[in-house]
Amino acid sequence: MSRGDSLCARSMLPFWALSAFFATLATADIVYLDFPASVDQATRDRVQSVMQNEFNQAGANITVSQNAADKDKANRTVKFHDSFATPRGDRWGDSGDGKTVNVYVKEFTSDDKVKGEFSTTERLGNGLGETAAHEVGHTYGCNHNNNDPPTKMTEGGKVTAKQRGDDNRLFNATDAELLKKNAGVKKVEPKKDCKMTSTVIKAVQTPPPADEMCKSDGNLFFDAGLMATGTLSGWFDLGYIIDDPAGFAARYTLELPNPDPVVTLLDDWCVNWALRGIDDGPYAGQVFPLENFGQLVLLNPRPGSPGLYQIANMVWDVNGDSFFDVFVTLNADAKFASQENGFYLCVPLPGAAAAGCIMLLTLLVRRRRGMSGR
Known part of the structure; x- marks a missing residue:
C-alpha cells in the first residue's frame, strides 16, 4: 500500500475522533468501586481516598x-472479590478485560x-486501594517499571505486602x-480485528520472586525493554490503533526521559503499532502507522529455537x-524479562495480502509468578 493510498497517511485524526477526544477534557473519567458486603464502610472510604489521592497527585x-x-x-470498574485469586496466593489482583x-x-x-500487614482498617484500605490503582493504571496504558523504592506501576513481584500497606507509592511522571x-x-x-501480517511475542514462565510476600501480576504479560532514538523521536508518543473514537492509545512517551x-x-494482543505527534510539536495529533511509514526487522535469533528472535526493531x-x-x-533480553522471551514473525492470514502489511503484535504467554504491580 502506498503512502498516497493510505487513509492515515500524513493526516490528522478525523474530525469525529478529535471531537471525541476534546470532549473528554471537560468531563472526568469515573472509576466505580464495586465492593462485596464483607468490606465495611470505613475500609471502602479508605480505598476511595487512597485511589483518589494517587490520581490527583x-x-x-x-x-x-x-x-x-x-x-x-x-469508564472503569474495580470489582473487589470476596475470595482468593485462582490459584490461591497467586496474585493480589489483575486488570481483567481492560474495563473491569x-x-x-x-x-x-x-x-x-x-x-x-493488613490487620487495621487503614492498612487494609491502603493495600486494596494501592492494588486497584495499579490495575486501573494498566487500563490507561501505564507500563511496569523496576523502580527501587517501588512506585505505583513497579512490577508486583518487587512490591511487598508491607509496602502496599504503607501506601507510599505514587504514579511517576x-x-x-x-x-x-x-x-x-x-x-x-x-x-x-487483526487480519494482517503479525509479529508474535511469546513470553515463557519466569522464576518466582525471591520475597515470599510478593505475589504475581494476574494477567499474562511480557515486559519488553524499550529504546527509542532518531532525530525526530522526541516529538512522538509510541502506541497503537484501538477500537475507540479516539483511534489511538499511547503506550510510551518518547519525549520524556525514563x-x-x-x-x-498482555496476552493475545494484536497490535497495529503507530506514532502520534505530541501536542506541542510540529506533528501534533498526526498518526503514523508502521504499516504505512516504516518497517519491522527481527534480529538476534535464539539458538535452538527456530523463528525466535531477541530483538524487534x-x-x-x-x-x-x-x-x-x-x-x-x-x-526480549532486558533485565526484567526472561531470557526465553522472544519475537516470532507469523505468516499472513488468508486474504490478508490484498489489505496491506500491518504490523501486529500478539502476546502469547504462560502464567508467570511475581506480583501484580499494584
Missing part, C-alpha cells in the same frame, strides 16, 4: 466513586504469607503523562525524505 482527570448512580456510566479490573480481598485478609494522554479512552487494548523504559503487553520515516528518523527497539 498524577494530575489525572479521574474521579473515584462508590455512588451506585455512577455504576452504569463509569479485579482485586481479591482474601489475598489481603486471609493469607498467612502477608503476616498481618511517565505514568502521569499516560493517564492524561489516554483520558476518555474506553480501554487501551488494541483492535481485535531511567527504566518498559512496554508492558521498528523504524519510521515520518517526514517523507526517504530516511528513517524514528527508531524503536523492543528487547
Whole structure:
C-alpha cells in the first residue's frame, strides 16, 4: 500500500475522533468501586481516598466513586472479590478485560504469607486501594517499571505486602503523562480485528520472586525493554490503533526521559503499532502507522529455537525524505524479562495480502509468578 493510498497517511485524526477526544477534557473519567458486603464502610472510604489521592497527585482527570448512580456510566470498574485469586496466593489482583479490573480481598485478609500487614482498617484500605490503582493504571496504558523504592506501576513481584500497606507509592511522571494522554479512552487494548501480517511475542514462565510476600501480576504479560532514538523521536508518543473514537492509545512517551523504559503487553494482543505527534510539536495529533511509514526487522535469533528472535526493531520515516528518523527497539533480553522471551514473525492470514502489511503484535504467554504491580 502506498503512502498516497493510505487513509492515515500524513493526516490528522478525523474530525469525529478529535471531537471525541476534546470532549473528554471537560468531563472526568469515573472509576466505580464495586465492593462485596464483607468490606465495611470505613475500609471502602479508605480505598476511595487512597485511589483518589494517587490520581490527583498524577494530575489525572479521574474521579473515584462508590455512588451506585455512577455504576452504569463509569469508564472503569474495580470489582473487589470476596475470595482468593485462582490459584490461591497467586496474585493480589489483575486488570481483567481492560474495563473491569479485579482485586481479591482474601489475598489481603486471609493469607498467612502477608503476616498481618493488613490487620487495621487503614492498612487494609491502603493495600486494596494501592492494588486497584495499579490495575486501573494498566487500563490507561501505564507500563511496569523496576523502580527501587517501588512506585505505583513497579512490577508486583518487587512490591511487598508491607509496602502496599504503607501506601507510599505514587504514579511517576511517565505514568502521569499516560493517564492524561489516554483520558476518555474506553480501554487501551488494541483492535481485535487483526487480519494482517503479525509479529508474535511469546513470553515463557519466569522464576518466582525471591520475597515470599510478593505475589504475581494476574494477567499474562511480557515486559519488553524499550529504546527509542532518531532525530525526530522526541516529538512522538509510541502506541497503537484501538477500537475507540479516539483511534489511538499511547503506550510510551518518547519525549520524556525514563531511567527504566518498559512496554508492558498482555496476552493475545494484536497490535497495529503507530506514532502520534505530541501536542506541542510540529506533528501534533498526526498518526503514523508502521504499516504505512516504516518497517519491522527481527534480529538476534535464539539458538535452538527456530523463528525466535531477541530483538524487534521498528523504524519510521515520518517526514517523507526517504530516511528513517524514528527508531524503536523492543528487547526480549532486558533485565526484567526472561531470557526465553522472544519475537516470532507469523505468516499472513488468508486474504490478508490484498489489505496491506500491518504490523501486529500478539502476546502469547504462560502464567508467570511475581506480583501484580499494584
